Amino acid sequence: MASKRRRKLQLKASRSTDQKMQARRDNFNENLWRFGPPVITLLVLLVVIFFVFIYEPGNPRPEEWTLEEADTGVIYSSKDYYDGDQLTLVEFFQSQCGHCQNQAPVLKDINANYSSQINMFSIGGYKLGSNTDSKSNVASFKFQYHNSQWPHLYDPTGDLMSDYSFSSYPSMVLVKNNEIVYQHQGRLTYDQLSAEIDKHL
DSSP: OHHHHHHHHHHHHHHHHHHHHHHHHHHHHHHHHHHHHHHHHHHHHHHHHIIIIIOOOOOOOOOOOEEEETTTOOEEETHHHHTSSSEEEEEEOOTTOHHHHHHHHHHHHHHHHHTTTEEEEEEEOOEETTEEOOHHHHHHHHHHHSTTOSOEEEOSSSOHHHHTTOOSSSEEEEEETTEEEEEEESOOOHHHHHHHHHHHO
16 A cells, blocks of 8 residues: 555656656757847857957968079078068069060169168079970060069969969969068059058158
């Protein structure tokens, strides 16, 4: 008799526990549906506000290089120029590229007017069609089109230009404090290039 009563009490206690657990689950689900969507919406809104109004991504870092000047054999390293506060202009060119040849007068004028304020390099050694520039091609271009006014470096790997994500000639990049502050593919007029330089001096 006592055993039967004990089993009834245990069954009753078990049912009571199940009911309490179910009530808690129901309450949790109700709160989840009530507060979940507004909380998710708020979080999404905060993320959007952060990326639109607060987050400021830094400028990309330039690829480093150590290259030889085509005509003199002098070795130049980007570390000596990119890390400083002075602006550095780098042109990537191909000696048989007509656009590069036509860009030459603008770069000569830029060098004449900004040589005391910026560092300036032209880098060659790249392919156009079936022709790849040699060191002597780069040196000849320097004298023929740029009148030997700034270092013309030879890239023996032919990879540096693509490391800067350039695929056409001429391409130019401005670097300051080891950050790319401007980059462009194609010809630029004097006014266009000087305006970009003036922005970052």
